[in-house]
Amino acid sequence: MTFKSKVLLSASAFLMVSGGAMSSDLPVTKGEAVEYVKVCSAFGPGFFYIPGTDTCLKIGGEIRADYRGRSDSYSRNDYGTVVAPGAAPFSYSFHSKGGLGRDGDRARFGTQGRIWFDARTETEYGLLRSYFQINASGRTAKGESNKFEIDKAFIQFGGLTAGYAHSFFGYYDNFYGDTIWAPYYAESNTVNLIAYTAQFGGGLSATLGLEDGRDHRTVTFGIEDRGVTAGVLYGGQELPDLVGNVLWEGDWGAVQASGALHQVRVSEGSHALGYDDKLGYAVGGTALIKIPAIEGGHFIVEGAYASGALDYLGIGTADSGLFPAGWDAYPGRGVNTKLGKGWSIVAELGGNITPVLAANLVGSYISARTDENYLPGITIWNKYAVKEYTVAGNLTYTIIKGLTIGGEISYTRTNLTRPTTNVVSGNTLFGNVRINRDAWEGGIRIKRTF
Template identity: 35%
Template sequence: MVRSVKGMLMGGAAVMMVVPAAFAADLPVTKSQPVEYVRVCSAEGDGFFFVPGTDSCIRIGGHVRAEFGYTQPKGRTILDFDSSGNLVSARKDGREQDATGFRARGRLDVDVRTPTDYGTLRAFLRYEIDQNSGIFDSSDKGALLEKAFIQWAGLTAGHATSFFDFYANDLNWANGFEGSFGSDLTTNLFAYTATFGNGFSATLSIEDANARRTGDHFYDAAGQRVPDVVANLNVEQDWGSAQLAGALHQLNSASIYTPLGGSWGQRVDTTYGWAVQGGVKLDLSALAKGDVLWLQGTYADGALSYIGIGDIEYADFTVSAVDGAIVNGDIKKTRGWNATAAFLHYWTPGVRQSLFGSYSGVSYNTSAKTEYADLRNFDAWSVGSNVIWSPVSEFDIGVEVLYSKVDRKSFQNELLLKGQRSEDVVTSRIRLQRDF
């Protein structure tokens, strides 16, 4: 009897073990979702990784910059008169002018690239936020969309560096007097680049003409009708790179102002300015790894933005830069040229120094100088150097000193405060920058 009960218990236990197993075989099996780890996208270069779930690669970068600067103050001229109204003295007072200042900048770069049958589809965004004071101009702050463009199958469209530019302030920080190192403009454009192999390429670009206007009130500029047309031929080789570029710039007036008659007329005028530029960047790694030499020359007729020159105003000194001026109903174009050289040398892998210099000349049409007292030929030049120490990777500590001078070549003394022949200025900066 005991043996019989024992057998029944053992048999029941066996049945209970088998039945759940049978039911379990009928239940659905749930698997955990696979974890998709971030993968490095080495094909696009350092810092790129695949966007999870896509075949696009993205790189997020930028920098944080802190600067402290000094600019030599010159002040304004204060005139002292006696009780009879006679001028007895003239003195400078620079106490109202800032001599130092601070800048804090945050930059964010986003670069997204996707392979397609027609080449890489790229979208690039650069966003900057500044907080400035003193000599850096406290009004020049806030958020800025510095670049935003799309590239695909040779096309570039959006807000990007002009395809005319070459050196574009690659080594210097300050410009001294405005644009003294040639053209450096980010503008709205549509461009197509054809590549020919062996490092050769050519680009045709239409660019915002309004961004290139200089002193357009002297010819009462009309609305933009024709964009600037820019073309370049570029080559990149083991020895470095070179570029030849040209630009066509429309000058069109809305109406003609006749200074002698003092009235606005109905006649309008249209003419075209142009500019050409040649530049070379030489790899001097034979001296030290990373050494380069930039050489660039530019000539412009009626398109001074392409040599990087605008109005120069400092203390009492002012010279006007204009693409052209109306004389007897016609736009008389202004000629200008610029030459720039810059050299970068690595003393050690962590210490580098740049030397740079630039010279610009502006010449007005003779009849324009006769018609407008403000238009006088002038030259502007700058020379400077910076030294940068990188104690760790992607972190720079540097100092720069720049000297600039402008000379009015043709002189007219009919206006007291416009009778100054020349002005010079010394600027210096300390910079800390962390790239990421």
């Protein structure tokens, strides 16, 4: 046997002996248990148990990509009579028309991402739920910037709701509101609130809550410049809004009646001039009829009337802003606070034409007015009245589950009238202003939901 062969044989024997010894010395352990994510079926699809807890969580979101075009035009007619001391009355008329100028965006792009978290736990006292949604929007028009905002953030425990949630005054916007961009006139605010809902059985419930009145303000008529105040301006909040509703729901649909009280608290400067605080209010009603012959078929109508609380009409969503008639308050003769008044209505018919094609038709109308506004020393009083309506139709096609493409076309008509009496430098002007505005809008939205 050669020397090389002896070395190899010795090494092999050593490895066999030592390997056996080392393997016998290794500890024998069983595989540790791994806690996997479990499906939570108690609250519907998409929920899972957070590991180590009895809380079920659902995470969802969507991406919206919008492409739309817009065209609008207006016409203005002024006519009246000027009466000057020692001169014959002079009649005048003025007419003009125009549209979206070169500085406006006729073609618009928009992108928005949304993500939400819905956590629920069953307790011996009832359901404990927390919901959080954030929206991030890309710039959609000239002069705008990217936006990142909290859409909702609230806690529900039993009948209690606390946090940043949809106002309990409105029903339509919270559960329907199936337009892509077109405005509709219904309470659509998300506000800071605390409310309690009592369930009476048979689908009947009642809710009473306090909502941040600053989130329900529109505008007031006034001027405040360099310490000089004229007219009625909002001051700080003293009383929150009191909001309540009675709701009856069933397989057939739903009926809701709602009401709200809103304080118009004037600023320090306005109060010093003699203007006082006022209490505004709003009342509304909703009727929903489900159409069982069509998947998701429904017809819903909602209306509201308000005095000094015009936000509850959905006035903030109006295409024109309804300025200047959309005031909560304005100065009347004799230095007193007057309340703006208005009403709105919206109706929607919709459902799935086929399993992959949905259609909606929405019509809405809003009217707001001021009986009279007056500034002492300037002697101007007007009676503004604004009316606006919108009709819109859309189709949404489901390409695959979670991916849709929708198209919408809408028309909005705005009419402003302003009878005017103006006394300046001894001249008295009796005049009228009428402004009509027409707007067409159409486009598509691609949406991915997960």
